[in-house]
Amino acid sequence: MNNQKFLDHGTTLARTSSSRIIKDGFFYGVIGVATLFTIGVLVMILAFIFSKGIGHIDLNFFMSDYEQDTQYLNVPIAEDGADNKLGITIGEIETEDGIFMGVTSISSKANVDASTNRADDAYALKKGDVIKKIGNTKVEDFTAEEINDVINQQTDNVIGVKMFRPGGGVYPMIITTLMMIGLSLLIAGPIGIFAAIYLVEYAKEGRLVKVIRFATESLSGIPSIIYGLFGMIVFVGLFKFNYSLLSGALTVSIILLPIIVRQTEESLKAVPMTYREGSLGLGATKLYTIRKSVLPSAIPGIVVAIILSIGRIIGESAALLLTAGTVSRIPSLFSSGATLTVKAYAVAKEEGNIEMACAIGTVIIIMVLILNGISKFISRKYTIKH
Amino acid sequence: MEKDMSKDMNKDIAANRKREKIEAVAKAWFLINASVAIICVAAITFFVFYKGLQPFFTGNHEGTYSFIKFITGLEWDYSDNPEVALYGVLYMIIGSIVATLGAIVIGVPISVLTAVFIAEIAPEPVKKIVKPAVELLAGIPSILYGVFGLGIIVPWIRDISPKAQGQSLFAVMIVLTIMILPTIITITENAIRVVPNSFREGSYGLGASKIQTIFKVILPAAKSGIITGVVLGIGRAIGETMAVILVAGNPQGGIPTSIWEPIRPLTTNIALEMSYAFGMHQEMLFSTGVVLFVFIIVINLILARAKAKISEQ
Structure with missing residues (x-):
């Protein structure tokens, strides 16, 4: 089919003319404009957030309470x-x-x-x-x-x-964000990694695996506000955890699951078959093989999965708004506290304080940049090795 | 001596049995963890539907609310008094759909062309700048898009709009356009990259220019990948909450008749009022979630279809 297409092109293309050069130039121009738009938007967002926010950022901003x-x-x-x-x-x-x-x-x-x-x-x-x-x-x-x-x-x-x-600081929100990262990774990390081990090392292609894959894919397609509703019904309401760090972390853990499973799967698949065969051939059990020879080689990939997850937790707001609340204080497991991103929403929406939202945004974007850098560094370093 | 040997063998057999047992337990343990995703999807679907459909069937002490009134209603005006409370979501459904369509119409050409630039045209050093930029765009939390929209786009629209308000359907469209760019760019770029080189060579060999090759050969070949990206973009746009909540205006009723009018997407309806809602009001917010969820399920099914088609090829 495609060959026929080529042939058709061939006859029309033979009539090379200056109109083609003009046409090509036009399309190059359109492509350039589209790319400039994409880059321009990013530059505008960064310039806006940084310029409005940077004035608020000093030691006090990191060390003081908000209220x-x-x-x-x-x-x-x-x-x-x-x-x-x-x-x-x-x-x-x-x-x-x-x-x-x-x-x-x-x-x-x-x-x-x-x-x-x-x-x-x-x-x-x-x-x-x-x-x-x-x-x-x-x-x-x-x-x-x-x-x-x-x-x-x-x-x-x-x-x-x-x-x-004096208030105006985000110290409690920084601590809440760190606690949220720690707790959700503690929940989602092992589950996601074990799930990936099952999918790569044990599962035979069949109906069950198809269902697991479909479920994982579906999870990544659900918007975070729906996760928020679910967390509110089940963790806040049914389990009576109320608006709390725990409710928030459990909700976010489900959001992280597909990210961790997929990334870990990729890194497990990248481990050469010979590693497994060598270990099994020497009489090691499957579990021993996974523990001692597959997982260690997959660690860089798993680290990337965790970094991507941290980025997702930092950026999450809708789901946490409905499960962890907007209070500016350091929470315990069963009390509520706002992460940086949720606070950025609260100050923009409820107080109309765009400067403060941008100050928090500056901190968030710098965190995202650092995380992007680390994950790039790790993947580059280890893909070359393989 | 024979006795000793059989003793050893028994020991070996026992050790083997123990090992097999551990292996079986490990396998079961990994399977349980893999099944968590299934349980989560099932639980999310069940609880969101159960809670959201309750007010139409069993109701609470405030009675039930007519599903027809809910799905065809053009006004949302909560009240403690069930006699006067109005929970209509049709205008939100329309707002959500129109805003998403607008974002797709503006965003898809820009994204596809940017992807073409990255995959086919950009020299290596330029690529090294553009690609991380797109990745960074994907990593910016959605609330910051909203803050940017409120600080830059809304004032700009207020200047050019015939209405006094900058928070509008148009503002939502622009913010959503920006948000779906990285999703569609990344997936389209991957789709373009897996088009075999023989396609390009064949096209060049027949005397086609680079531009002709891109638009007549490569993009058609990458079609299904691009469609996947577009569907993902639709899902992202319709489910987006925090980016649009600050720029939508969120009126209490009315179908938008122009891009300058405010809208109230389904998602923001939930996030706006959930913190202080209770009773019937709260349950109707869950019902709004059900409507959104139905859209998401349809989009996910289309997506699964599109992906299955790609893997067939």
Whole structure:
């Protein structure tokens, strides 16, 4: 059929003319425009996210909580304070709203870790906190020396301090993201790798294998919002895990399954048959062969599978929105917490804060770039070896 | 001595049995793990349908909701009062389909041509820039496409649109177009690369130019691969949530009559209201998920067909 086509072409092509050159030039132009569009879009997105976000990124962005906080604390005095009775050094603190006086360092003799708030909960005074009031004296416009004087004039062993902790950081979300990565890989990693071992090393082509493959393919075609609904019905509702790290990780694990299975399958298939035959020929059992001779050679591929999975977890938002929630705090297994990406959505949608979303986006894109680089490096290094 | 030998043999047999047992257990263990995918697909299908179809059949203390009213309704207005609450999704279905079609119409030519550039035209050093760029585009989380849409595309549309609002069907189309580019480019590029070199040589040998070879020989030969990419792109576009939620406008009703009007895709309906929905309202959000899921199942079946066809060839 194709030969006939070629022949037909041949007769028309014989009439080479300048119109063909113009036509070809036109199509080259169209192809070039399409490619430039693709590249242009990427450049525009990166430029937009970086330019809007970079201004927000400093040490505070990585180290602080997201929510700002004001508390009335009862701070015990230090055993032996240098500048003042509390054993803290007062200096300038930079916040988004300007420069204020606050805690710039804490001496080792200070007892500020033992502070409590009005609800009598432990609430340590920290470096970076702005001091607003000492006892009954407002100190917002005071100099450092004046604040030291006010502190030293207090007579009790416990001094009342009104403090303000500036927010705007993503520290809890970074930790949540790392926890989410760890937990979901812990769940999906072994299952995916074992499943791939079955498919490559044990399964004979048959109905069961077909069904397994179809199921795996289907999983990769389901949009994440559907995973979110499922996680919400089953993990949040039925199992009563509520909106939590665990519900989120279990949901994401299902999303990761096809990625890990497929990638591991590929790397197992790439292990030469002679490795298996040699091992089996020496009398090793199948399990021993897999453990000692197949899996070690497949490790680079499995590492790539894990890196791809990390990228997917970092990018996931719809499924986690419905299962892990949007709270900005470090979660326990059974409490909710937002990952970076979910927080980027929350600040863009609920607060309309595009700058903050872009700042988080900058961090996410840099992570994605690093992961892409690592997986490229590994695959290049090991494909050459084979 | 004979006794010793038989003892040894018994030992060997016992060891062998034990080993066989371990092997059998290992095999079963691997099989169980491989079956997790099947269980997941079955469970997802069952629970999403079960929960989403409930309000039409068994209902809850608020009663049931008419399926016809749901699937043909043009207004979504939740309320605690079942008398006045309206849960119509037809306008969302139309919005989702039109936005997806728009993205495909704009996105497919751009993607295929970019893939042609990467696979057939680009010299090696240029390829080394364009290919990772496409990979990076695929790796950007969808929410960031949405943030980009809200920050750049929506203000731009507000300037050129006859309406006062930039959040519109057009904005959704553009964002979805960008999102499906890497999917279709990657798959088309692979499809082009597996076209045998003899096709190219034959075409050149007959005096065809490079462009003629690409459009008359290579692309037709890569057709089924390209179709797979397009179907995957459709699936990605119709299921996309976070990229479009910020740019769609999400109105409470009305079929869009122009690209400047806002839409409320099925996906964003779920994500927008789930956090505070309960009772019938929440169940109707699950029902919205069922409608979306039906689309996805159809797309997946088409995809499986297309892939089977490719492997036949």
